[in-house]
Amino acid sequence: MSDAINYERVGDIAVLAANNPPVNALGLAVRQGLQAGIERAEAEGAKAVLIYGTGRTYFAGADIREFGKPPRAPWLPDLCARIEASPLLVVSALHGTALGGGLEVALSSHYRIAVPSAKVGLPEVHLGILPGAGGTQRLPRVAGVEAALDLITSGRHIGSAEALKLGVIDKVEEGEPREIGLAYAQELLDSGAPRRAVGEMPAPAAVDFDAVYDKVLKKGRGQLSPAVAVRAVQAACEAESFEAGMKRERELFMELMNTDQRQGLIHAFFSERAVSKLPELKGIEPRPLEAIAVIGGGTMGAGIATAALLAGLNVTLLEMNDDAAAAAKGRIEGNLQGALKRGKISAEQFDALTNQALTMATDYEALSEVDLVIEAVFEDMEVKKQVFKKLDIVCKPGAILASNTSYLDVNEIAACTSRPEDVIGLHFFSPAHVMKLLEVVVADRTAIDVVATGFDLGKRLRKISVRAGVCDGFIGNRILATYRTAADHMVLDGASPFQIDKAMTAFGFAMGPFAVSDLAGLDIGWAVRKRKRAEGMDPRARDSSYADKLCEGGNFGQKTGKGYYVYGEDKRSASPNPEVMELIEAERAEKGITPREFSDEEIVRKYMAAMVNEAAKVVGEGIARRPLDVDMTLLFGYGFPRYNGGPLKWADIVGLPDLLADIKRYAEEDDYFWQPAPLLEQLVAEGRTFDDLNKEAS
Ligand code: 3HC
Numbered sequence: 191m192s193d194a195i196n197y198e199r200v201g202d203i204a205v206l207a208a209n210n211p212p213v214n215a216l217g218l219a220v221r222q223g224l225q226a227g228i229e230r231a232e233a234e235g236a237k238a239v240l241i242y243g244t245g246r247t248y249f250a251g252a253d254i255r256e257f258g259k260p261p262r263a264p265w266l267p268d269l270c271a272r273i274e275a276s277p278l279l280v281v282s283a284l285h286g287t288a289l290g291g292g293l294e295v296a297l298s299s300h301y302r303i304a305v306p307s308a309k310v311g312l313p314e315v316h317l318g319i320l321p322g323a324g325g326t327q328r329l330p331r332v333a334g335v336e337a338a339l340d341l342i343t344s345g346r347h348i349g350s351a352e353a354l355k356l357g358v359i360d361k362v363e364e365g366e367p368r369e370i371g372l373a374y375a376q377e378l379l380d381s382g383a384p385r386r387a388v389g390e391m392p393a394p395a396a397v398d399f400d401a402v403y404d405k406v407l408k409k410g411r412g413q414l415s416p417a418v419a420v421r422a423v424q425a426a427c428e429a430e431s432f433e434a435g436m437k438r439e440r441e442l443f444m445e446l447m448n449t450d451q452r453q454g455l456i457h458a459f460f461s462e463r464a465v466s467k468l469p470e471l472k473g474i475e476p477r478p479l480e481a482i483a484v485i486g487g488g489t490m491g492a493g494i495a496t497a498a499l500l501a502g503l504n505v506t507l508l509e510m511n512d513d514a515a516a517a518a519k520g521r522i523e524g525n526l527q528g529a530l531k532r533g534k535i536s537a538e539q540f541d542a543l544t545n546q547a548l549t550m551a552t553d554y555e556a557l558s559e560v561d562l563v564i565e566a567v568f569e570d571m572e573v574k575k576q577v578f579k580k581l582d583i584v585c586k587p588g589a590i591l592a593s594n595t596s597y598l599d600v601n602e603i604a605a606c607t608s609r610p611e612d613v614i615g616l617h618f619f620s621p622a623h624v625m626k627l628l629e630v631v632v633a634d635r636t637a638i639d640v641v642a643t644g645f646d647l648g649k650r651l652r653k654i655s656v657r658a659g660v661c662d663g664f665i666g667n668r669i670l671a672t673y674r675t676a677a678d679h680m681v682l683d684g685a686s687p688f689q690i691d692k693a694m695t696a697f698g699f700a701m702g703p704f705a706v707s708d709l710a711g712l713d714i715g716w717a718v719r720k721r722k723r724a725e726g727m728d729p730r731a732r733d734s735s736y737a738d739k740l741c742e743g744g745n746f747g748q749k750t751g752k753g754y755y756v757y758g759e760d761k762r763s764a765s766p767n768p769e770v771m772e773l774i775e776a777e778r779a780e781k782g783i784t785p786r787e788f789s790d791e792e793i794v795r796k797y798m799a800a801m802v803n804e805a806a807k808v809v810g811e812g813i814a815r816r817p818l819d820v821d822m823t824l825l826f827g828y829g830f831p832r833y834n835g836g837p838l839k840w841a842d843i844v845g846l847p848d849l850l851a852d853i854k855r856y857a858e859e860d861d862y863f864w865q866p867a868p869l870l871e872q873l874v875a876e877g878r879t880f881d882d883l884n885k886e887a888s
């Protein structure tokens with residue numbers, strides 16, 4: 191018997207307790223143990239079997255680390271069939287999260303009981319696959335087709351109350367899973383309850399599966415797994431037998447298992463967890479964090495304050511004067527109203543957050559006791575320095591002084607204080623109470639426990655925190671600046687902004703780069719271009735000025751109703767702004783450029799090559815520690831499609847030699863912009879991938 195499953199006999203009941211921390215994933219040893227346990231229970235004359243998990247959860251699913259490796263028997267679908275076929279009464283007692291293969295084992299049991307806090311779900315589509323151990327065949331039989339389609343295509347987790355209502359579980363009871371499971375199994379034996387195999391239940395009635403498939407495919411914005419899962423549920427209704435439905439599920443499961451999307455999504459799953467685990471932070475205690483201050487309550491300051499309040503921190507917000515403070519308070523209240531409307535907080539919590547946890551201030555003395563200050567004033571070095579000099583005077587020793595700057599040099603900001611070791615960049619994304627990404631920007635002299643506190647804050651605010659080094663734009667904005675420039679070059683050469691947006695949304699981005707600029711405000715890019723020109727651009731760099739002309743005309747994008755697109759009242763209906771093409775054509779004529787046709791495929795390759803090349807430089811220079819840090823930055827801050835894993839995972843999948851060859855070809859026309867990243871050249875020369883670097887670093 192494997193150690194992963196402990197066998198115990200309690201009267202007529204054989205108890206199989208899973209012991210595979212942390213989440214009782216159904217790896218080989220667990221599957222072997224369950225199979226052996228069922229066989230032993232039958233051989234020893236038990237009348238019932240209880241399956242439960244020790245530790246924090248029932249089985250949270252198949253062992254994802256086994257995916258992509260040769261499968262080893264017993265396979266999960268066969269194990270589920272074996273459990274279901276047992277002549278004994280099989281009961282599962284659920285706690286924690288019964289997910290994926292875990293719920294499939296539970297559905298193969300004849301009865302299911304759960305503690306009130308248990309959650310169940312079939313989240314496989316988020317990993318690019320579908321439930322592959324009977325979930326698509328058994329769930330519709332117990333919960334009906336509509337509920338099964340909802341749960342399987344959304345992958346959402348549901349609580350025990352909803353699971354009970356849907357018939358996914360039979361009973362909810364307070365207590366330890368072992369105790370409630372034993373009592374329930376005994377009760378079933380005493381009452382002579384029959385063995386109840388879901389696979390033997392009649393097939394559910396079919397719905398219009400083609401219509402559901404089309405709807406789900408569209409909603410997936412390029413992600414295949416939810417739509418393919420619809421076809422598997424269809425087989426539950428339409429296949430000749432349960433076994434035939436299982437066969438169809440397996441075919442579709444294997445089809446998805448072999449996709450690049452599966453690789454991308456699983457990379458995202460593990461990277462999301464690895465990204466904030468830095469070896470240098472092991473054992474480092476973060477500084478205490480109870481009360482924080484935010485300087486500047488504009489778009490970002492108000493969003494950061496909202497996020498902190500929602501995480502239970504006390505916030506003092508400092509603005510320039512009473513009017514600005516009142517406006518900032520209004521913004522925060524507006525954000526919290528949104529949380530109230532969505533049921534995330536109650537009316538009492540709203541009152542407590544706005545009246546007690548939040549303090550508005552205009553005097554720096556109010557900041558003397560806070561543990562951390564996040565500056566979010568205008569993006570101007572002189573203004574920032576003035577703020578940090580004042581903070582240096584008033585803040586208590588050990589208080590952390592952070593800047594939310596997008597591009598400015600955090601070392602220079604730190605140097606204007608007497609305590610550079612306490613200074614760090616905490617770069618949030620707009621809207622800061624919604625966007626998941628936080629770049630923790632570590633300056634040359636930042637103390638290690640200040641870094642640890644940055645990550646601790648990110649965790650408390652439920653952000654994905656990524657470590658970044660200091661450079662112009664850190665990880666995300668630096669890479670953005672490069673691929674955005676590649677897009678501008680393509681526009682000068684003949685593509686339209688609208689074609690580029692269309693090609694990149696078809697690739698899977700939530701929005702195209704020009705629509706994003708309209709959303710962020712065209713004045714931001716304008717200011718950056720002006721700054722770069724003032725600093726002196728390399729004469730070989732291609733510059734373009736058509737977007738400046740849009741700004742000069744007072745068109746800053748969504749906020750003025752017009753930018754690359756013209757917006758309706760609701761901001762949703764947008765149509766291309768015809769003036770844009772006129773400005774572009776004028777600039778092409780002025781520069782003597784004869785426009786040429788671009789295919790969508792060429793646009794994607796060039797745009798992605800620029801992104802990957804800059805990302806490789808960012809990793810090569812140590813601004814990002816690992817390729818996965820870049821991948822998570824683009825995924826959580828820049829709308830990169832999760833099913834492609836991130837730009838560097840995508841690069842591995844399409845092949846680094848091909849990408850490097852593209853870059854070298856582009857360099858024949860513009861060898862200033864297209865300078866291959868040394869790291870990319872090195873990896874190609876050594877026949878290695880970015881993921882090899884991730885593995886070496888873990
Ligand atoms: N396989 C392997 N490792 C897993 C795992 C799994 N199914 N689920 C979680 N882990 C690992 C995590 O990688 C993490 O490892 P680390 O400590 O080395 O980083 C550790 O377990 C703890 O996980 P979390 O940090 O995510 O812990 P939380 O408490 O925050 O969340 C959870 C727990 C809700 C179970 C979450 O881990 C989760 O959602 N897991 C994935 C569940 C899932 O997708 N199951 C379906 C799998 S596919 C399947 O079953 C196919 C079948 O149909 C054939």
Ligand code: NAI
Binds near residue numbers: 485486594595596
């Ligand atoms: P904003 O213009 O909306 O807000 C700035 C606020 O700071 C204003 O309310 C202003 O009254 C206040 N302020 C200015 N000087 C001050 C001072 N000396 N003391 C106190 N308050 C002062 O600007 P936004 O967009 O919120 O940006 C703030 C910072 O965040 C900038 O550094 C910006 O680069 C950065 N950032 C902006 C993002 C965005 O998408 N808008 C994203 C990430 C970072």
